[in-house]
Amino acid sequence: MQPALPFVFLFGTIIGSLLNALVYRLRQGITLWGRSQCPSCKENIHPAHLVPVLSYFFLGGKCASCGKRIHFSYPLVEFLGGIVWLIAFWHQPEMVGFVLEAFFFTYLLFVAAFDARWKLLPIEPMAGMALIGLIIQFFDGDLVSSALGLVLGAGFLGLQYLVSRGKWMGLGDLWLGASIGAWLGWQGTAVALYLCYLGGGLVAVLVLGLGHWKKGQRVAFAPFLALGAIGSVLFGSVIYAWFAGAVGLA
Ligand SMILES: [Zn+2]
Numbered sequence: 001m002q003p004a005l006p007f008v009f010l011f012g013t014i015i016g017s018l019l020n021a022l023v024y025r026l027r028q029g030i031t032l033w034g035r036s037q038c039p040s041c042k043e044n045i046h047p048a049h050l051v052p053v054l055s056y057f058f059l060g061g062k063c064a065s066c067g068k069r070i071h072f073s074y075p076l077v078e079f080l081g082g083i084v085w086l087i088a089f090w091h092q093p094e095m096v097g098f099v100l101e102a103f104f105f106t107y108l109l110f111v112a113a114f115d116a117r118w119k120l121l122p123i124e125p126m127a128g129m130a131l132i133g134l135i136i137q138f139f140d141g142d143l144v145s146s147a148l149g150l151v152l153g154a155g156f157l158g159l160q161y162l163v164s165r166g167k168w169m170g171l172g173d174l175w176l177g178a179s180i181g182a183w184l185g186w187q188g189t190a191v192a193l194y195l196c197y198l199g200g201g202l203v204a205v206l207v208l209g210l211g212h213w214k215k216g217q218r219v220a221f222a223p224f225l226a227l228g229a230i231g232s233v234l235f236g237s238v239i240y241a242w243f244a245g246a247v248g249l250a
Contacts, residue, residue, distance in 0.1 A: 008089045009082040013052035015106055016081020020074050023114045026122055041066035052078035077113045084109055084230070091234060100136065101233065104183055108226035111176055115222035121172030126179045133182030145185035152189045153181025173221050180229045184236070191236045191243070196228030 024039065025032055036045045043065040049055045056075035063070060084105035092098040107129055115121050130150060137146030157177035160168050181189040200221070232239070 005086065005089070009086050010052075012082035012085025012102075013078045014081075015085065016078035016109065017050065017052045017074075019081060019106065019110050019113060020077050022110065023073075023077075023117055026114070027118050038063045038066060038068070040068035052082075071117075073113060073117055077109065080109055081106070087230070087234070104233070105230060107179075108229055112220075112223040112226040115172075115220040119220055120170065121176060121222060123172060123175055126172070126175040129179040130175070130182045133179060137182065137185065142185055145187070146182050148186035149181030149184050149189040150178045151181070152186050153177030153179075153193070156193055168219075169221050173225070176222055176225055180225060184229065184232055187240045188232045188236045191239045192225070192228040192232035194228070194239070194243070195231040196224045199227055200224040 021036060022032065024030075036050060037043060038045060040063060043063070046064065049059060049064055051058075053075045056070060056078075059070070061070050061072070062068065085102050088098055088102040088105055092101045107125070111121060111126065134143065134146050134150065137143050154174050154177050157169060158174045161171065161174055177189075177193075180192055184192055203224070204219075
């Protein structure tokens with residue numbers, strides 16, 4: 001085992017912890033600076049209780065001052081932060097590639113957590129990420145693929161927005177598709193959408209089958225798109241080659 005792995009994981013959980021604060025504070029319009037507080041009693045959280053993942057279990061999932069339950073998304077996002085940083089570290093041996101990929105995964109975790117928690121998406125960070133994706137691809141020499149990916153991601157989800165008249169997904173998903181598209185290029189985006197619908201379809205069948213569906217309830221779509229995008233980053237070239245072979249492109 002590489003000696004750096006535990007540190008990469010630990011760093012990822014700290015990033016996940018910051019994402020939790022960002023998900024909460026962006027929605028509530030609270031300043032991003034200042035001490036962490038309990039959402040219920042507004043008491044400052046003791047630094048010893050801010051250890052990612054572990055504190056939640058140490059505190060029995062409850063606030064130390066008021067005893068209110070802490071949302072399970074907190075330790076989950078922290079843990080997933082560690083996992084995606086480990087994956088990026090394993091997947092990208094070079095420093096620049098590693099940092100960029102970890103940054104992209106962190107963004108995906110952020111939008112997935114935001115959507116899962118609030119059932120909506122913040123437009124500004126997604127528009128910013130679309131722009132950053134275009135800029136990176138410009139310097140990487142693949143601006144055309146990046147722009148096509150942006151159009152494909154936004155267009156594909158925008159079409160469903162139009163067809164369903166905003167019932168299946170919101171305009172936020174369109175921006176998310178655009179940002180993922182700009183980062184992945186058009187082939188990567190096609191694979192991400194394919195994986196997203198594969199995973200989303202399976203879950204939809206399960207949820208419908210179990211009867212947990214409330215009529216008119218919007219499903220948080222971002223976690224599926226995020227998983228599709230990560231799958232595309234890791235296995236995209238293999239899946240695309242298979243796909244292209246199957247339809248006679250290659
Ligand atoms: Zn409290």
